[in-house]
Amino acid sequence: MAISSFSLSWASTTLSQKLNVPGSNEILPRVAAFSGNNSVTCTAEATFNEESNCKRRRLLLLGVGALTTSLVPANFLFAEEVPKNYSSFVDFEDGYSYNYPSDWIDFDFRGHDSAFKDRTKQLQNVRVRFIPTEKKDIHELGPMEEAIYFLVKHRYAAPNQVPTIYSMQEKTVDGKNYYTFEYELTSPNYSSVSFATIAIANGRFYTLIVGANERRWRRYRSQLKVVADSFKVLDI
Known part of the structure; x- marks a missing residue:
């Protein structure tokens, strides 16, 4: 696995739009989910009525954990050990x-395919979304520094927020390329810090974001980095 890391002070350069995708509200629906003692799994084998993504997951979480062993390939679940407390x-x-x-508990984060949050610290959460793209790999977005600057400045930050990028990392796992970066969004009354991991596969641009309130970031940063580094895309 080849890994290269970069640090970047805030750049003043601009970048034309890199993503060849439709509007952010065009999210593909998920099918179903179920849970075992140590995993939540989504599969095409199960079907349910037309309800919200979160409600469908919660219905399944109530009583079908035994399905995990029979439907999830053992080599996938045990290829990499899930860290303790995850x-x-x-x-x-x-x-x-x-x-x-x-x-953490499952919840419905608008416009996202899956999400979990801390039970008491509502702003500590992870969420995943994907949108269609004609690109095949994140390298097609352009140089890593420029692509990440564009995303943070023009996609993640609201008009009243000041973005700061702290670090960037590129890695390749099983032939698939990922960018993971740490950034802060500061508004007049509030600041948050997050890790984002992005990848392109299956004709989709995937984004995982995990973050917390800026005041808690130093305490929980290592825990949240584990989440960001664990994100993987699968062939479908």
Whole structure:
């Protein structure tokens, strides 16, 4: 696995739009999910009525944990050990997986395919979304520094927020390329810090974001970095 890391003070250069995708509200629907003791899994084998993504997941979480062993390939679940105090979320239908703190709870984050949050610290959460793209790899977005600057400045930050990028990292896992970067968004009354991991596969641009209030970031940064580094895209 080749890994290269970069640090970047805020740049003043601009970048034309890199993503060849439709509007952000065009999110592909998920199919279903179920949970075992240490994982939440989505698969095409199960079908449900037309309800919200979160409600469908919660219905399944109530009583079908035993299905995990029979439907999830053992070699996938045990290829990489889930860290202590974390659980895994695997979506075979939509082609991605990640780990999250095991005491976090599932919730519906508008416009996202899956999300989990801390039970008491509402602003500490992880969420994943994907949108269609004709690109095949994140390298097609352009140089890493420029692509990440564009995303943070023009996609993640609101008009009243000042963005700061702290670090960037590129890695390749099983032939798939990922960018992971740490950034802060500061508004007049509030600041948050996040890690984002992005990848392109299956004709989709995937984004995982995990973050917390700026005041808690130093305490929880290492825990949240585990989540960002665990994100993987799967072939579908």
